[in-house]
Amino acid sequence: MYVYQEEEIHQLDKIAASNGLSTNALMETSGRSLYFELTRLVSIRQSILILAGKGNNGGDAIVLARYLLQNGYQTELVFPMGLPKSEVAKEHFRYYQSLGFPYLEEIPKKQTYDVIIDGLLGVGTKLPLNDTMMKIVSWCNNQPSLRIAIDLPTGVVANFGEVETAFQADYTFSLHGYKPSAFLLPASAFYGKSKVLDIGLPHPSQWKIWSEADFTNTWKTRNKDAHKGTFGTGLLLAGSDEMPGSALLAGLASMKIGIGKLIIGTTPFVASIIASRLPEATYWFNGLNKLPNGDWPVGVKGIAIGPGLTDTLLVEEAIKKIWETNIPVILDAGALQKREYPKRNAPTIITPHPGEFSRITGLTTAEIQKNRLKLASDYAQEHQVIVVLKGANTVIAFPDGSGVINITGNPALAKGGSGDTLAGMILALLCMGENPKIAVANAVYLHGLCADELVKTRNENTIVASELSNILGELIYTLTHNIS
Ligand SMILES: NC(=O)C1=CN([C@@H]2O[C@H](COP(=O)(O)OP(=O)(O)OC[C@H]3O[C@@H](n4cnc5c(N)ncnc54)[C@H](OP(=O)(O)O)[C@@H]3O)[C@@H](O)[C@H]2O)[C@H](O)CC1
Numbered sequence: 222m223y224v225y226q227e228e229e230i231h232q233l234d235k236i237a238a239s240n241g242l243s244t245n246a247l248m249e250t251s252g253r254s255l256y257f258e259l260t261r262l263v264s265i266r267q268s269i270l271i272l273a274g275k276g277n278n279g280g281d282a283i284v285l286a287r288y289l290l291q292n293g294y295q296t297e298l299v300f301p302m303g304l305p306k307s308e309v310a311k312e313h314f315r316y317y318q319s320l321g322f323p324y325l326e327e328i329p330k331k332q333t334y335d336v337i338i339d340g341l342l343g344v345g346t347k348l349p350l351n352d353t354m355m356k357i358v359s360w361c362n363n364q365p366s367l368r369i370a371i372d373l374p375t376g377v378v379a380n381f382g383e384v385e386t387a388f389q390a391d392y393t394f395s396l397h398g399y400k401p402s403a404f405l406l407p408a409s410a411f412y413g414k415s416k417v418l419d420i421g422l423p424h425p426s427q428w429k430i431w432s433e434a435d436f437t438n439t440w441k442t443r444n445k446d447a448h449k450g451t452f453g454t455g456l457l458l459a460g461s462d463e464m465p466g467s468a469l470l471a472g473l474a475s476m477k478i479g480i481g482k483l484i485i486g487t488t489p490f491v492a493s494i495i496a497s498r499l500p501e502a503t504y505w506f507n508g509l510n511k512l513p514n515g516d517w518p519v520g521v522k523g524i525a526i527g528p529g530l531t532d533t534l535l536v537e538e539a540i541k542k543i544w545e546t547n548i549p550v551i552l553d554a555g556a557l558q559k560r561e562y563p564k565r566n567a568p569t570i571i572t573p574h575p576g577e578f579s580r581i582t583g584l585t586t587a588e589i590q591k592n593r594l595k596l597a598s599d600y601a602q603e604h605q606v607i608v609v610l611k612g613a614n615t616v617i618a619f620p621d622g623s624g625v626i627n628i629t630g631n632p633a634l635a636k637g638g639s640g641d642t643l644a645g646m647i648l649a650l651l652c653m654g655e656n657p658k659i660a661v662a663n664a665v666y667l668h669g670l671c672a673d674e675l676v677k678t679r680n681e682n683t684i685v686a687s688e689l690s691n692i693l694g695e696l697i698y699t700l701t702h703n704i705s
């Protein structure tokens with residue numbers, strides 16, 4: 222599934238029209254697809270109120286109303302903002318009227334409806350809503366009806382997360398692709414359950430939702446003649462005497478997802494605490510202090526630096542040394558600072574949560590949250606790094622302008638140690654030879670999926686980060702046992 226900004230939708234429509242697929246035809250397909258989706262949710266005995274705006278979102282609503290009426294559904298089509306203004310919506314309205322179907326210009330507010338369809342505003346929305354629209358939306362939200370939005374809930378814009386008042390949908394049927402606001406709070410909370418309807422346009426989007434199929438199509442099984450070298454050696458620079466657990470959590474995740482060999486550069490104290498829980502790793506005492514002298518373990522295929530590290534000066538010295546190499550690196554937690562990144566022939570991956578991204582960019586967390594996709598993407602392109610902007614619907618932005626939105630995960634992940642676990646998973650998949658884009662997307666996907674699996678039988682408050690790694694084995698087995 223793909224994600225499209227407002228401008229991209231308008232552009233696609235224009236190109237389709239100039240090549241022979243008119244907006245009139247797209248509107249017909251939209252309305253007809255909406256009709257078929259609706260018949261799964263609504264029975265013929267239920268009353269349906271369709272609210273149509275003056276633009277093409279209203280045009281979709283007109284086509285939907287026609288299909289419903291033609292098929293005997295109790296449907297009332299109302300234009301509370303006035304009759305259609307867009308040329309294509311006018312054409313469909315003319316056809317609707319030619320069939321003798323009725324319409325109203327005011328909502329009959331004395332009556333209640335089983336279902337309200339919001340075809341008031343779509344991707345052409347400019348905030349703020351005017352007073353009339355605000356009142357209509359508030360009225361809808363106070364009705365006991367099932368609420369269904371066409372393309373976007375009215376009051377939500379396509380590209381950003383900002384909202385004042387919006388139609389609180391139970392379902393939103395998005396046309397052609399998701400819009401960024403479906404993944405940006407507070408807007409995303411107004412979508413209800415959302416689904417994309419195919420209307421026959423191509424998919425040139427560089428942004429996609431990472432799905433189970435994407436995971437299974439890209440996950441590599443271990444060859445029969447594999448040895449530990451096949452799956453790479455990772456260097457994890459993590460853990461301090463105050464935060465020893467970070468090294469353990471990242472290390473467990475790396476080893477349990479499948480890395481061949483893991484070297485943990487940490488203090489002797491940390492090693493003495495965690496080695497009994499992770500005897501499979503090897504330990505490089507005080508690696509952070511040794512690294513700036515060029516005293517390196519050989520054969521390292523990937524580095525993760527930062528989980529549980531507090532000595533900023535030492536971390537910066539180590540990073541300077543890492544810049545001299547062409548080894549893929551993940552900068553996490555204590556290694557995330559405002560900085561310049563040198564040009565290298567290996568990926569640099571940063572994994573900030575919104576607070577850390579705020580520290581790096583100087584933007585407020587509120588600014589970041591309502592515009593996560595664009596800000597992560599701008600940063601990734603400007604600095605030529607992979608940005609993993611964590612939080613609900615983690616955004617992964619690549620240096621070439623493409624990106625992935627992850628939809629696995631839940632609030633159980635909002636807990637200490639969860640980020641360390643993710644850093645370990647990314648390190649492992651990078652070292653195991655995945656293409657970096659796929660490594661990062663699959664790690665983020667699995668990390669969230671572990672949490673989703675755990676909350677099937679457990680209260681989300683009670684889950685701790687080490688449990689994510691514990692269920693990786695069963696989870697990957699279930700997802701992949703059909704792959705030959
Ligand atoms: N490829 C596709 O996905 C297709 C989608 N379709 C549908 O078309 C809409 C987009 O249609 P568009 O006409 O561009 O825009 P809208 O219908 O969303 O809105 C335009 C009208 O809304 C008025 N408006 C805008 N902001 C406000 C506001 N804050 N308060 C009140 N009214 C507002 C605007 O009025 P003006 O006076 O400013 O002109 C317009 O009248 C898309 O979402 C899909 O539903 C098509 O079917 C084709 C293919």
Ligand SMILES: [K+]
Pocket residue numbers: 278339340341342343370371372373374375
């Ligand atoms: K709408």
